[in-house]
Amino acid sequence: MSGFVLSPAAAADIEDIASFLDDHASHATDSVLTALRGSMTRLAERPGLGHLREDLADEPLRFYAVWSYLVIYRVAARVEIVRVIHAARDVADELSDSS
Numbered sequence: 001m002s003g004f005v006l007s008p009a010a011a012a013d014i015e016d017i018a019s020f021l022d023d024h025a026s027h028a029t030d031s032v033l034t035a036l037r038g039s040m041t042r043l044a045e046r047p048g049l050g051h052l053r054e055d056l057a058d059e060p061l062r063f064y065a066v067w068s069y070l071v072i073y074r075v076a077a078r079v080e081i082v083r084v085i086h087a088a089r090d091v092a093d094e095l096s097d098s099s
Contacts, residue, residue, distance in 0.1 A: 056095055062075065
């Protein structure tokens with residue numbers, strides 16, 4: 001499997017994470033974004049990583065933890081990153097809002 005693609009919601013999530021970190025923990029922004037990007041590349045190389053959570057969405061999605069964030073993805077022709085959500089949020093609610 002080669003590469004991954006970000007959904008529009010995931011791209012917006014990453015922008016929001018960067019903005020939040022820039023405002024509240026600017027020393028961590030680069031490290032967190034680098035870790036998120038690295039995890040997405042790793043998921044594209046090994047798309048079975050993480051946990052399958054069929055209970056949180058209308059479709060089977062996989063969840064991969066990176067720091068305090070969940071990289072939520074589906075496996076198709078390429079790995080599609082659906083969302084990147086802070087683990088403290090109501091994930092089921094966030095996923096239903098992005099449908």
